[in-house]
Amino acid sequence: xxxxDAIVVGAGLAGSTAAxxxxxxxxxxxxxxxxxxxxxxxxxxxxxYAHSLEKIIPGFAEEAPVQRKVVRExxxxxxxxxxxxxxxxxxxxxxxxxxSYTVLRAEFDAWLAGKAEEAGCDVVCxxxxxxxxxxxxxxxxxxxxxxxxxxxxxxxxxxxxxLLAQKAGLKKELSPHHVAVGAKEVVELSSGVINDRFNLxxxxxxxxxxxxxxxxxxxxxxxxxTNKDSLCVGLVITVSEMAKSAARLPDMLEAFRESSPVKPxxxxxxxxxxxxxxxxEGGINMxxxxxxxxxxxxxxxxxxxxxxxxxxxxxxYAIGSGALAAETVIEAKEKGDFSNATLGSYKTRLENSFxxxxxxxxxxxxxFIEHTPRMFKEYPELVENxxxxxxxxxxxxxxxxxxxLPRVFKAGLLNLAKDGFRGSRAI
Amino acid sequence: MKKIAVCYKxxxxxxxIRVNEKTRELDMEKCKPQVNDYDRNGLECGVxxxxxxxxxxxxxxxxxxxxxxxxxxxxxxxxxxYYVEDPALAETDKVGSAKVLAAAVKAIDGVxxxxxxxxxxxxxxxQTGPRLAALLDMPSVSYVVKVGAGGDAFTLERKLExxxxxxxxxxxxxxxxxxxxxxxxxxGVKDIIGAKKKPANALTLAGIGISPDAVKPRATRxxxxxxxxxxxxxxxxxxxxxxxxxxxxxxxxxxxxGIL
Numbered sequence: 001x002x003x004x005d006a007i008v009v010g011a012g013l014a015g016s017t018a019a020x021x022x023x024x025x026x027x028x029x030x031x032x033x034x035x036x037x038x039x040x041x042x043x044x045x046x047x048x049y050a051h052s053l054e055k056i057i058p059g060f061a062e063e064a065p066v067q068r069k070v071v072r073e074x075x076x077x078x079x080x081x082x083x084x085x086x087x088x089x090x091x092x093x094x095x096x097x098x099x100s101y102t103v104l105r106a107e108f109d110a111w112l113a114g115k116a117e118e119a120g121c122d123v124v125c126x127x128x129x130x131x132x133x134x135x136x137x138x139x140x141x142x143x144x145x146x147x148x149x150x151x152x153x154x155x156x157x158x159x160x161x162x163l164l165a166q167k168a169g170l171k172k173e174l175s176p177h178h179v180a181v182g183a184k185e186v187v188e189l190s191s192g193v194i195n196d197r198f199n200l201x202x203x204x205x206x207x208x209x210x211x212x213x214x215x216x217x218x219x220x221x222x223x224x225x226t227n228k229d230s231l232c233v234g235l236v237i238t239v240s241e242m243a244k245s246a247a248r249l250p251d252m253l254e255a256f257r258e259s260s261p262v263k264p265x266x267x268x269x270x271x272x273x274x275x276x277x278x279x280x281e282g283g284i285n286m287x288x289x290x291x292x293x294x295x296x297x298x299x300x301x302x303x304x305x306x307x308x309x310x311x312x313x314x315x316x317y318a319i320g321s322g323a324l325a326a327e328t329v330i331e332a333k334e335k336g337d338f339s340n341a342t343l344g345s346y347k348t349r350l351e352n353s354f355x356x357x358x359x360x361x362x363x364x365x366x367x368f369i370e371h372t373p374r375m376f377k378e379y380p381e382l383v384e385n386x387x388x389x390x391x392x393x394x395x396x397x398x399x400x401x402x403x404x405l406p407r408v409f410k411a412g413l414l415n416l417a418k419d420g421f422r423g424s425r426a427i
Numbered sequence: 428m429k430k431i432a433v434c435y436k437x438x439x440x441x442x443x444i445r446v447n448e449k450t451r452e453l454d455m456e457k458c459k460p461q462v463n464d465y466d467r468n469g470l471e472c473g474v475x476x477x478x479x480x481x482x483x484x485x486x487x488x489x490x491x492x493x494x495x496x497x498x499x500x501x502x503x504x505x506x507x508x509y510y511v512e513d514p515a516l517a518e519t520d521k522v523g524s525a526k527v528l529a530a531a532v533k534a535i536d537g538v539x540x541x542x543x544x545x546x547x548x549x550x551x552x553x554q555t556g557p558r559l560a561a562l563l564d565m566p567s568v569s570y571v572v573k574v575g576a577g578g579d580a581f582t583l584e585r586k587l588e589x590x591x592x593x594x595x596x597x598x599x600x601x602x603x604x605x606x607x608x609x610x611x612x613x614x615g616v617k618d619i620i621g622a623k624k625k626p627a628n629a630l631t632l633a634g635i636g637i638s639p640d641a642v643k644p645r646a647t648r649x650x651x652x653x654x655x656x657x658x659x660x661x662x663x664x665x666x667x668x669x670x671x672x673x674x675x676x677x678x679x680x681x682x683x684x685g686i687l
Contacts, residue, residue, distance in 0.1 A: 032616065124616050124620065127615075145615050147616045147617045
């Protein structure tokens with residue numbers, strides 16, 4: 001008889017969601033988290049789309065430590081000299097089913113792990129699951145330090161660099177093309193100042209993404225999110241790109257923070273936190289083997305993350321995959337069969353859900369983004385030039401089309417058509 | 428059965444204290460409660476004595492909000508925890524908390540070895556152990572770094588400012604220990620899970636015969652401020668003078684300040 005029905009490795013959003021759902025169904029669950037507390041090792045930009053958690057804990061935002069509800073979206077294209085911004089505010093974003101919230105993982109993950117504990121899970125942190133426990137080749141639990149703990153099934157929710165999934169042969173070592181590195185600072189400012197600077201009411205938030213100059217021509221971009229009384233400012237750059245450049249990420253982040261489109265937002269603020277993390281960005285190309293006898297892989301460990309340039313999502317997929325993993329384990333418990341014959345249905349469940357459907361819909365996105373460097377340099381410059389022509393008065397005027405066309409020709413009509421076509425099929 | 432009681436304090440972690448640069452006041456908002464670091468060595472000392480003498484090992488704590496401490500303390504080798512939680516203890520002083528701990532020791536049957544650490548990471552007043560010894564009418568042996576135990580006889584090595592001293596004493600005794608007495612291991616997963624199943628016993632002030640008046644503070648803290656630090660932020664090449672000149676200016680300044 002195993003100590004637990006299920007052992008979950010990692011108390012991030014995927015792990016805690018799975019643990020919560022399984023415990024609610026009466027299963028005995030152990031959660032191991034290597035951080036001092038759930039969320040201590042986790043980083044988000046960050047904004048979470050609420051829909052997947054809303055289905056599991058309706059109205060969760062009433063009690064969860066969310067920062068602000070995002071009602072305003074901005075995207076900027078920056079060159080060294082110019083900034084072109086799309087600003088979209090809408091009360092439509094307030095609908096709970098499609099709402100999104102800025103969150104800080106240290107407090108949000110701790111809350112969700114607390115919900116799992118309330119539901120009856122044993123949540124132990126800090127505790128590192130060093131290896132899988134096996135008996136005659138069969139996974140029977142985990143080894144943590146000097147302790148061996150047995151479970152009918154082990155759920156690997158141990159993050160983007162899941163060493164356990166690699167050891168189990170379910171996942172290859174990360175490719176530098178499939179992961180980005182994100183670095184961010186949390187800058188403290190009073191909530192009144194944030195409301196004033198970003199034209200927000202109390203509780204309302206803004207998400208702002210930046211393309212072009214922040215990544216210094218590399219594949220990646222910058223972000224700024226408003227919290228209650230702080231801002232998150234950071235960069236995400238594909239790892240393989242970092243190797244092409246002599247620039248260091250901390251220096252790039254500093255340059256971004258000090259750049260003229262960003263600096264005024266931060267004036268008077270104090271940097272209270274710095275963090276960095278790997279972000280899975282390979283989409284479906286990096287999906288590991290999702291299940292095996294007595295094993296499931298979920299969340300970032302399964303690469304469930306999608307960067308489309310204008311939305312960046314990982315947390316809602318983590319929660320979605322956690323819930324589906326739990327469903328699968330609950331069924332396995334009912335059948336008394338934790339072999340892949342039963343656990344294999346996890347993949348089908350994912351394929352029938354938004355998780356894998358999105359990964360499929362946007363299967364070309366990672367490749368498109370990585371292999372269209374023009375998006376990060378030439379196109380922001382094109383927009384800059386056209387707009388600069390439009391708004392500059394220094395003598396006789398010309399028809400707009402006469403100003404714009406040479407710019408477009410310079411960028412290359414063929415390139416634009418090609419990238420436009422490929423982009424429309426990917427994004 | 429004879430018992431060892433380890434007193435531990437549930438303190439706010441000092442790792443997340445933030446200092447207001449203008450007022451020098453401490454902002455403890457982000458600090459989480461934890462078992463006082465020094466008491467972890469005390470708990471480890473208790474584990475060693477338990478192994479050597481077969482006594483039962485219990486933990487005692489008191490404060491305004493300490494019930495949550497039991498699970499943590501129980502993962503560190505204790506058989507049971509007794510805690511006294513009362514809002515009146517929020518403002519008490521060392522006299523008050525020693526009275527409460529002494530009454531708790533008396534309320535638990537069979538305690539003849541009491542262990543405290545030398546101080547706590549928040550106040551480090553070094554009063555609790557000796558005060559307890561006085562209230563319990565037990566000998567007090569302080570600055571203990573090594574414990575030899577067998578039955579009721581204890582051989583205790585004390586680390587003094589210059590040299591060391593070895594003391595032999597029979598239980599009952601109050602021992603206050605320095606961190607060198609034993610590294611506190613990080614609790615394992617099974618220790619943490621097992622802690623949930625061990626008894627955490629709530630005691631009340633009334634139940635152990637302490638009146639609210641007895642814990643009223645007689646010494647009151649008026650303020651706590653971080654030390655004043657002045658940073659000069661002196662720029663030695665403001666007009667971009669040559670490196671040689673700037674270096675010469677730096678050497679001159681450091682000499683003038685008596686640093687070189």
